[in-house]
Amino acid sequence: MKPRFVARLTDKKTILLSKVPLVELSGRNRVLIENHLGVLAYSLEEIHVKVAYGILVIKGQKLQLLQLNGEQLVISGIIEALHPIGGKA
Amino acid sequence: MKMWQTLSRRRRVEITCADTAFLLNTLLNEGIDVCNAEYCNELVLQMTVANNDYKTLCALAEKQGASVKELKRIGVFWTMFTLGKRPVLLAIATILLILFCYLPSRVLFVAVEGNESVPANQILEAAEECGIGFGASRRQIRSEKMKNALLQKIPQLQWAGINTSGCTAIISVREKSVAEYETNTEKQVGSIVAARDGIIQNYTVFRGNPLCSVGQAVKAGQTLISGYTDCGIYVQATKAKAEVRALTSRELEVITPAPTAKRGELIAKKTAYSIRIGKKLIKLTKDSGILGATCAKIYLEEYVHLPGGFQLPVALIKETFFTYSDEGHTSAVTDDNTWLYSFARSYLHDTMIAGQILAAQAEVNALDGASYLYGRYACIEMIGQVKYEQTILKDGPND
Numbered sequence: 001m002k003p004r005f006v007a008r009l010t011d012k013k014t015i016l017l018s019k020v021p022l023v024e025l026s027g028r029n030r031v032l033i034e035n036h037l038g039v040l041a042y043s044l045e046e047i048h049v050k051v052a053y054g055i056l057v058i059k060g061q062k063l064q065l066l067q068l069n070g071e072q073l074v075i076s077g078i079i080e081a082l083h084p085i086g087g088k089a
Numbered sequence: 090m091k092m093w094q095t096l097s098r099r100r101r102v103e104i105t106c107a108d109t110a111f112l113l114n115t116l117l118n119e120g121i122d123v124c125n126a127e128y129c130n131e132l133v134l135q136m137t138v139a140n141n142d143y144k145t146l147c148a149l150a151e152k153q154g155a156s157v158k159e160l161k162r163i164g165v166f167w168t169m170f171t172l173g174k175r176p177v178l179l180a181i182a183t184i185l186l187i188l189f190c191y192l193p194s195r196v197l198f199v200a201v202e203g204n205e206s207v208p209a210n211q212i213l214e215a216a217e218e219c220g221i222g223f224g225a226s227r228r229q230i231r232s233e234k235m236k237n238a239l240l241q242k243i244p245q246l247q248w249a250g251i252n253t254s255g256c257t258a259i260i261s262v263r264e265k266s267v268a269e270y271e272t273n274t275e276k277q278v279g280s281i282v283a284a285r286d287g288i289i290q291n292y293t294v295f296r297g298n299p300l301c302s303v304g305q306a307v308k309a310g311q312t313l314i315s316g317y318t319d320c321g322i323y324v325q326a327t328k329a330k331a332e333v334r335a336l337t338s339r340e341l342e343v344i345t346p347a348p349t350a351k352r353g354e355l356i357a358k359k360t361a362y363s364i365r366i367g368k369k370l371i372k373l374t375k376d377s378g379i380l381g382a383t384c385a386k387i388y389l390e391e392y393v394h395l396p397g398g399f400q401l402p403v404a405l406i407k408e409t410f411f412t413y414s415d416e417g418h419t420s421a422v423t424d425d426n427t428w429l430y431s432f433a434r435s436y437l438h439d440t441m442i443a444g445q446i447l448a449a450q451a452e453v454n455a456l457d458g459a460s461y462l463y464g465r466y467a468c469i470e471m472i473g474q475v476k477y478e479q480t481i482l483k484d485g486p487n488d
Contacts, residue, residue: 038114044128048110065126065136068117 021051023082030066031058031075031082039068047075054086098140099124099163106155109134115149137163196225197256198399204262207245215242216260223399227253278326279477281314283307287335287472297329307335313473326478333473336447341433343462352383353414365390365404385411426453429462437466444470 022034033049033056040048040055047063049056063077106112112134116123126136138146143159150157172179199221201209216222219238221230229235230251239249239260248263281297288306292299297314301307314329361374389407392400430451437446451464 038117039110040114042110042113042126042128042134043131064128065113065123068113068123068126070117070120 019052021053021056023056025079025082028079029076031079033073033075034071036073039065039073044077049073051084051086054084057081057083057085059083096165098166099137100140100143100159101125101135101137101161101163102143102146103129103133103135103158103160104146104150104155105133105158106150106153107132112150112153112155115153116146119145119149121146135160140164192256194227195256196221196227196230196253196258197223198395199223199258199260201260201262203264205264207243207262207264212239212243212246212260212262215239218242221251221258221260225258227258230258275328277328277477278316279328279475280312280316281329281331281333281473282476283309283311283313283333283335284472284474285309285337287337287470289313289333289335290469292331292333292473295330296327297331299331301333307472312476316478328475328477331473332471334443334469335472337444337468337470337472339437339466339468341437341451341462341464341466343429343433343436343464344456345429345460346458355411356414357410357412359410359412361408361410363406363408365402365406367402370406383413383415385413387411426460429453429460433462433464437468441468441470444468 019035021036024032024034026032033051035052036056037050037052040050042048042065044063045059045061047058047065049058058075058079059081061078061080063075063079065073066076067074104112109128109132113123113126116138121138121142124137126134129135140162147157172182199213199216201212201216204212216239219235219242221235221239230253235251236249239251240246245264246262247265250261252259252261286306286308289301289303291303292301292313294314297316298318299314301311301313307313313333314331316327316329318325318327361372363370363372363374365371387409389409390404391407392402392404394400430453433451434446434449438444446466446468448467449464451462451466453460453462455461
């Protein structure tokens with residue numbers, strides 16, 4: 001059995017190498033998405049973000065794009081739901 | 090990040106396009122960073138972009154048939170650029186900044202404490218001459234040199250200390266006791282000299298060495314009693330003390346206008362106020378009036394002082410006018426020559442020390458519309474005057 005910290009490092013490396021989206025939800029007011037591929041739809045209640053495996057739907061109220069660049073996307077507002085949609089693993 | 094956003098040049102724009110999401114993706118592919126994107130409606134989007142990306146954004150928007158409207162310029166650069174268009178504001182801000190840096194190192198007020206018999210004004214005047222005044226450096230006024238200069242200016246002070254509290258310089262003083270001050274003057278070496286020409290009638294020496302004799306004619310400035318006494322093996326130096334009475338001769342000329350107006354009863358009294366700011370005089374009362382021969386005026390000027398004794402160049406002026414009835418004119422020559430004689434005598438009495446008039450020869454004449462008195466008076470008076478020996482200070486003025 002591998003020690004725990006080695007296992008954690010291996011997992012992190014896997015995530016970084018495979019470019020899978022990293023979604024970080026801070027409370028109910030802020031979402032940080034890394035490794036995104038762009039915005040597909042944008043409104044005050046719903047934002048569709050293209051990710052490697054498909055689409056990530058963020059639902060809420062008064063949604064606002066605080067930051068949008070090639071590395072990360074930050075959304076603020078009242079987050080009500082996060083729906084990953086897509087078939088690819 | 091936020092600090093960088095504040096410092097960097099950025100623009101807030103409003104984009105109107107058919108597909109806002111597509112536009113955002115296009116911007117993303119072109120490497121344009123978008124901040125604070127705000128959804129206004131399906132067609133309108135507000136966002137903040139860097140100033141360098143603005144031209145690219147406009148080009149991309151034009152390709153997609155979208156319109157870009159600049160709402161605001163954000164960042165320190167734009168703020169400074171806007172300030173540059175307001176030179177007065179910029180100048181005031183610069184002056185305030187300089188004052189903010191300059192004022193804390195300067196003295197704005199001066200206060201005196203510990204004085205009893207020496208007036209605070211005298212100390213403040215002496216302090217100002219020594220450089221302790223409005224605008225003086227706080228560091229400089231705390232030096233020993235300043236304290237010594239102040240003590241030299243006011244000999245009644247035994248000790249002086251200068252401290253600063255904020256922008257106020259506090260001069261703490263301790264006065265010499267009266268006995269101590271008198272003892273100091275008694276310790277000085279001085280002789281008694283003749284104040285004016287005369288023939289010595291008698292003298293009484295309490296201390297010193299007499300150099301004159303009764304019946305001797307002396308000239309003004311001649312030493313009568315010396316402070317130095319030769320005791321054989323040493324010379325004793327003291328402050329001479331004596332009373333010397335001598336016969337003197339005085340000449341006096343008095344001129345007065347021949348017709349003089351005589352003041353009657355008070356008819357009216359009026360008060361006028363005005364404010365003086367620097368050299369500018371603002372009259373608050375109308376018709377201040379032109380003074381006539383039968384009018385008198387009392388002029389009172391009250392300057393505004395700040396705590397610590399600093400005088401502002403603002404003063405309230407109160408002028409009181411008195412109008413008297415005219416009771417005609419009288420001639421001093423024809424009516425009453427005795428007034429001139431008595432005035433001459435009283436004037437002489439006032440100017441002499443313990444003197445009296447022995448004989449007088451005076452006459453009054455009319456001269457070009459004036460009364461002219463010329464008199465010669467034989468008097469007997471005290472002519473002794475103390476003259477201190479010169480002392481030379483090492484680092485200061487000579488007395």
